Amino acid sequence: MREETYRSKPDMTVNIAGVELKNPVMTASGTFGSGMEYSEFVDLNHLGAVVTKGVANKPWEGNPTPRVAEVYGGMLNAIGLQNPGIDVFIERDLAFLKQFDTKVIVNVCGHTEEEYLEVVERLADEPVDMLEINVSCPNVKQGAIQFGQDPGCLEDITAKIKRIAKQPVIMKLTPNVTDISVMARAAEAGGADAISLINTITGMKIDIEKRRFVLANRTGGLSGPAIKPVAVRMVWQAAQAVKIPIIGMGGIASAEDAVEFMLAGASAVAVGAMNFHDPYLTQKVVDGMEQYLMRHNIQTVRELTGAVQ
Amino acid sequence: MREETYRSKPDMTVNIAGVELKNPVMTASGTFGSGMEYSEFVDLNHLGAVVTKGVANKPWEGNPTPRVAEVYGGMLNAIGLQNPGIDVFIERDLAFLKQFDTKVIVNVCGHTEEEYLEVVERLADEPVDMLEINVSCPNVKQGAIQFGQDPGCLEDITAKIKRIAKQPVIMKLTPNVTDISVMARAAEAGGADAISLINTITGMKIDIEKRRFVLANRTGGLSGPAIKPVAVRMVWQAAQAVKIPIIGMGGIASAEDAVEFMLAGASAVAVGAMNFHDPYLTQKVVDGMEQYLMRHNIQTVRELTGAVQ
Amino acid sequence: MKKKTTMTVTEIRSLAEGIFSMKLRYPEGDAPEKVLPGQFAGLYPNDPSKLLPRPISICRWEPDSGELQFVFRVAGAGTASLAAQKTGDKVDMLGILGNGYDLGKLAGKRVLLLGGGIGIPPMVELAAALNGIPGSEVKAVMGYRDSSLFLTEELKKYGNLLIATEDGSVGTKGNVLDAVRENGVTADAVCACGPMPMLRAVKKFAQEQGIPAYISLEERMACGVGACLGCITKTVKTDSHSHVRNARICTEGPVFDAEEVEI
Amino acid sequence: MKKKTTMTVTEIRSLAEGIFSMKLRYPEGDAPEKVLPGQFAGLYPNDPSKLLPRPISICRWEPDSGELQFVFRVAGAGTASLAAQKTGDKVDMLGILGNGYDLGKLAGKRVLLLGGGIGIPPMVELAAALNGIPGSEVKAVMGYRDSSLFLTEELKKYGNLLIATEDGSVGTKGNVLDAVRENGVTADAVCACGPMPMLRAVKKFAQEQGIPAYISLEERMACGVGACLGCITKTVKTDSHSHVRNARICTEGPVFDAEEVEI
Numbered sequence A, B: 001m002r003e004e005t006y007r008s009k010p011d012m013t014v015n016i017a018g019v020e021l022k023n024p025v026m027t028a029s030g031t032f033g034s035g036m037e038y039s040e041f042v043d044l045n046h047l048g049a050v051v052t053k054g055v056a057n058k059p060w061e062g063n064p065t066p067r068v069a070e071v072y073g074g075m076l077n078a079i080g081l082q083n084p085g086i087d088v089f090i091e092r093d094l095a096f097l098k099q100f101d102t103k104v105i106v107n108v109c110g111h112t113e114e115e116y117l118e119v120v121e122r123l124a125d126e127p128v129d130m131l132e133i134n135v136s137c138p139n140v141k142q143g144a145i146q147f148g149q150d151p152g153c154l155e156d157i158t159a160k161i162k163r164i165a166k167q168p169v170i171m172k173l174t175p176n177v178t179d180i181s182v183m184a185r186a187a188e189a190g191g192a193d194a195i196s197l198i199n200t201i202t203g204m205k206i207d208i209e210k211r212r213f214v215l216a217n218r219t220g221g222l223s224g225p226a227i228k229p230v231a232v233r234m235v236w237q238a239a240q241a242v243k244i245p246i247i248g249m250g251g252i253a254s255a256e257d258a259v260e261f262m263l264a265g266a267s268a269v270a271v272g273a274m275n276f277h278d279p280y281l282t283q284k285v286v287d288g289m290e291q292y293l294m295r296h297n298i299q300t301v302r303e304l305t306g307a308v309q
Numbered sequence C, D: 001m002k003k004k005t006t007m008t009v010t011e012i013r014s015l016a017e018g019i020f021s022m023k024l025r026y027p028e029g030d031a032p033e034k035v036l037p038g039q040f041a042g043l044y045p046n047d048p049s050k051l052l053p054r055p056i057s058i059c060r061w062e063p064d065s066g067e068l069q070f071v072f073r074v075a076g077a078g079t080a081s082l083a084a085q086k087t088g089d090k091v092d093m094l095g096i097l098g099n100g101y102d103l104g105k106l107a108g109k110r111v112l113l114l115g116g117g118i119g120i121p122p123m124v125e126l127a128a129a130l131n132g133i134p135g136s137e138v139k140a141v142m143g144y145r146d147s148s149l150f151l152t153e154e155l156k157k158y159g160n161l162l163i164a165t166e167d168g169s170v171g172t173k174g175n176v177l178d179a180v181r182e183n184g185v186t187a188d189a190v191c192a193c194g195p196m197p198m199l200r201a202v203k204k205f206a207q208e209q210g211i212p213a214y215i216s217l218e219e220r221m222a223c224g225v226g227a228c229l230g231c232i233t234k235t236v237k238t239d240s241h242s243h244v245r246n247a248r249i250c251t252e253g254p255v256f257d258a259e260e261v262e263i
């Protein structure tokens, strides 16, 4: 019997742009620090990958507080991409992460094209498995909209990054667009090795007693279970539009949610704001996905990708 | 004492494009039928306006079932704008509504420009107070996107409708766009008397046990408390962009939520999917807003509009 | 008149694995004048993240005590939350909804009641109602998955009861129509509630027998009161409300003459 | 080690209008080795639509019974849901969080404890801890809105207690510093928790007196464990974690040397 169970254990590995992950479960950038804080709760060795908080070429102060607000079924954040800069990141956070047998994906942000490229260059010879480029940095604007909201800009910056990057490049898409498939195709056309989505949806909360914005920044990014149906739809639309692998996220709160993203077309998933609700969640998602596969007699987790009918 | 209380009762009236409403609380199109069904629960005479389910020039069958799905904090719908056509609507639904001392706003949909215009024309001499134009009809597409997702198309159809409409025209905006202020300005440029937002956000749900789409239409519109932060943000952005009045909606579940929309910049609000949770909700929102005004010693509800700081 | 009422749980117990019976009592003076068999109510889970009412058929109505009995299967998180309620807890309910069976058309007839699985509960109230009409005769045939039967004692009170089980552990092995045929049951009309394949078979059976069939349909619902147009079924003729061939299951149904719907 | 634990409510009672005391017991064997005064925990409301933990200071830690006492004000829906729990209910808790007061720096000193409103609860554990250190002396001055006092009996056990009330109904009319000045209280160090205007005044007072002030800060939190960077306070020097002038209140704080933060 034990033998039997052992042999039928499903294959949880996935391959994203040539990088083999032991399972499809990652952490969503900005919700897991650089892994250090949650390593008290989960064994990072059990995760498919740790995606770090966005890092820039120099330290960023971020926004004034309040930076976070709870809303129905989720939260708003306007951290403003506070980060210690690439030097401290490499010295401290990367060094910490390399102790673990998991893939490391560094989320990159910048105010200008040059800043993005500087970080990508600095990481070229570092022990980093992939780069995730956050093109919805709130400060990186072409007029009123961001890099990530214009297909031309997106393709352009993707191509420029690809030219110098030594690691596979994941372009992280913002959901604040009319047609996500256009953006997915732009990233693919620019040479992206993969895309990840969704980043947060812009939202707002007003304190009606004080008649003031709750966040100092006025608007913030909505994340959590409230956005899951939008995220699943966008992953599905993107999967219809491009051939490169997709990392799906947005409100994942359980292994069942993770399976839903895979069925919609994701090759891997990331757990975000719900880490704050349950610091053990990433591990539970790994375990629960494995159980789902066993219950349904599915040999490999890769079979789930895009299998919705 | 009673006198005192009576005298300090706040002024709940609002004026939208010359139409005076007894209070700012409307029903959101498609969530209240033509008022008949909910008239068992609430006295329609107490509402600012009843906004009807979308009506077209001819009867529409709508989509196959399942048409609705519950999701965390809300629901998805893909009704497909089933309606009995303008003739039956005028004869039955409008006749029913005219028995009440409330404003009647007819929501209009169509497959083509001509169909919209036909309905608007048919309503010209009917006892209708305003028209609300649903430009996110899923079947009305210019390429992959809808009328309501392209500022040029939106301005164009607004202008054409305005040319023949006898009642003030509210353009109802879809949130599935990159920049809502561009769309708000397009509607204003086309001559809209007011705008209403938000319509539903496109979402998807997958049944992971059956590995099938839950809705026959695959995608559906997300509504309910889950979308409120997005809706409030968009109302605020639109209010910064245009001078015409805004009717705010998206997840209103209480008088407090309604006040939040007013503070963000709405001149009136609509209660949608949460009618299904609480059929008495519209009345409760009217009462609760009045209480809020009294508690804060605010003379008129109009003072709330855009008062966030 | 339809209303949303805060009911009190007066009894909750498990009848079989995953099947619960729950009694809800109206507040004093709030009970409806009349409840028809086949009508249903919308029960709200006590979970602020689940907002829609769950449609559940009325299994029994006890006007004297103002209690409604519901029998339901735990199908997901909403019914699980209902099953977790305790005596004395409050449950919000939207009711009474739907049309119910037209007793006028069934009076004085030999009526075959066919219930499959979780379609069985409404048959209890129907059997009781018919039992109270002089000259009517109830012939009940109920289909279960296996030997975990439920509501059989209740049904036996009001007429003859035959049982079919999928695994053959009790009664006829097979479905309700297998039991009907095996026992040569005849009737003047048939009333059915159960899964769609069963209802299709019932429609065909009634056509063969030349008798009317009244079937209770299910669909995903949002409002439950006819406002959202979520719960339609295709009708043969243009429906008088929709003016297309769509009737609302929550309002024109859930009970339809099988000949009038396309299933 | 931080963890999320399902705790059992062993006591819940109202101390004053809108102020509740709740005791939560660890499951056998799960209790932490050490709890410092000024540390806090994240309590999760029992509401599936509210997902973030509520930061609440530890008011008392009873290692023998494995119980933590929290005293909180109902400020919104989350704390209201916590206040509605009953003895025996389960409450999920993330803990133990934050740095707490550095008792090493306070040992052997005359320590002035200043608490304002809902900043009073952590002062009880601090008073108890200092009371257990030979040579330390506790001088507590607590500020309330009016005569609905709470936790005064507990505080009196560990040292001298002065009271200020906004309406003057008990003790000094005014705030805690008015009471300090009115009574000419002197000390070697001050520990404070309360609203921001009070903390600013405390910082200034300590500067005037030339003594150190350790203040406990509040900010909206999401993770509570240092991962989200939601809860920062501006620091005078570049913070060693952030490498900008931001320290995380949930991790580097909530207790800071007043000289090190810009408030």
Ligand SMILES: Cc1cc2nc3c(=O)[nH]c(=O)nc-3n(C[C@H](O)[C@H](O)[C@H](O)COP(=O)(O)OP(=O)(O)OC[C@H]3O[C@@H](n4cnc5c(N)ncnc54)[C@H](O)[C@@H]3O)c2cc1C
Pocket (backbone or CB within 6 Å): B069, B070, C040, C052, C053, C054, C055, C056, C057, C058, C071, C072, C073, C074, C075, C076, C077, C078, C079, C080, C118, C121, C122, C217, C218, C219, C220, C221, C254
């Ligand atoms: C008129 C009518 C009468 C019914 N009577 C009974 C009864 O007496 N006993 C019983 O056990 N079940 C009955 N059902 C089915 C019952 O409504 C569902 O099992 C229940 O809604 C599932 O809710 P859930 O939250 O547990 O499941 P979930 O799958 O988590 O529910 C998600 C959503 O889908 C809806 N849903 C799921 N399954 C169904 C279904 N089969 N029909 C309609 N909506 C569904 C839910 O209401 C909810 O909105 C009836 C359905 C209808 C339409």
Ligand SMILES: Cc1cc2nc3c(=O)[nH]c(=O)nc-3n(C[C@H](O)[C@H](O)[C@H](O)COP(=O)(O)OP(=O)(O)OC[C@H]3O[C@@H](n4cnc5c(N)ncnc54)[C@H](O)[C@@H]3O)c2cc1C
Pocket (backbone or CB within 6 Å): A069, A070, D040, D052, D053, D054, D055, D056, D057, D058, D071, D072, D073, D074, D075, D076, D077, D078, D079, D080, D118, D121, D122, D217, D218, D219, D220, D221, D254
């Ligand atoms: C380190 C720390 C210790 C605290 N200790 C205590 C205590 O011992 N007793 C006590 O009564 N209160 C304490 N507070 C304040 C307490 O956290 C808030 O009153 C509580 O979170 C309000 O939650 P709610 O859901 O009732 O209110 P809501 O306003 O509905 O909460 C909405 C969101 O805002 C957050 N929030 C609201 N007010 C505050 C606040 N003042 N500080 C931080 N987050 C807030 C909530 O956690 C939640 O995420 C402390 C705060 C911090 C940061």
Ligand SMILES: Cc1cc2nc3c(=O)[nH]c(=O)nc-3n(C[C@H](O)[C@H](O)[C@H](O)COP(=O)(O)O)c2cc1C
Pocket (backbone or CB within 6 Å): A028, A029, A030, A031, A053, A054, A077, A079, A081, A107, A133, A134, A172, A198, A199, A200, A222, A223, A224, A225, A227, A249, A250, A251, A252, A270, A271, A272, A273, A274, D222, D228
């Ligand atoms: C507090 C917080 C900080 C975030 N920081 C980043 C970031 O630095 N870079 C980035 O690409 N995304 C960032 N995100 C977005 C998440 O990675 C994720 O895309 C989004 O939250 C949706 O997933 P969720 O609903 O599971 O949280 C952040 C999200 C949160 C909640």
Ligand SMILES: Cc1cc2nc3c(=O)[nH]c(=O)nc-3n(C[C@H](O)[C@H](O)[C@H](O)COP(=O)(O)O)c2cc1C
Pocket (backbone or CB within 6 Å): B028, B029, B030, B031, B053, B054, B077, B079, B081, B107, B133, B134, B172, B198, B199, B200, B222, B223, B224, B225, B227, B249, B250, B251, B252, B270, B271, B272, B273, B274, C222, C228
């Ligand atoms: C079942 C359903 C049907 C709807 N039908 C229409 C419609 O016919 N025309 C329209 O403009 N909006 C329609 N809407 C959108 C609502 O009017 C409203 O804009 C949206 O649901 C957001 O508000 P809410 O979150 O309060 O529901 C419909 C929404 C629902 C839930």
Ligand code: FES
Pocket (backbone or CB within 6 Å): C220, C221, C222, C223, C224, C225, C226, C227, C228, C229, C230, C231, C232, C248, C249, C250, C251
């Ligand atoms: S459920 Fe809304 S019409 Fe039937």
Ligand code: FES
Pocket (backbone or CB within 6 Å): D220, D221, D222, D223, D224, D225, D226, D227, D228, D229, D230, D231, D232, D248, D249, D250, D251
């Ligand atoms: S609350 Fe997340 S860093 Fe402090």
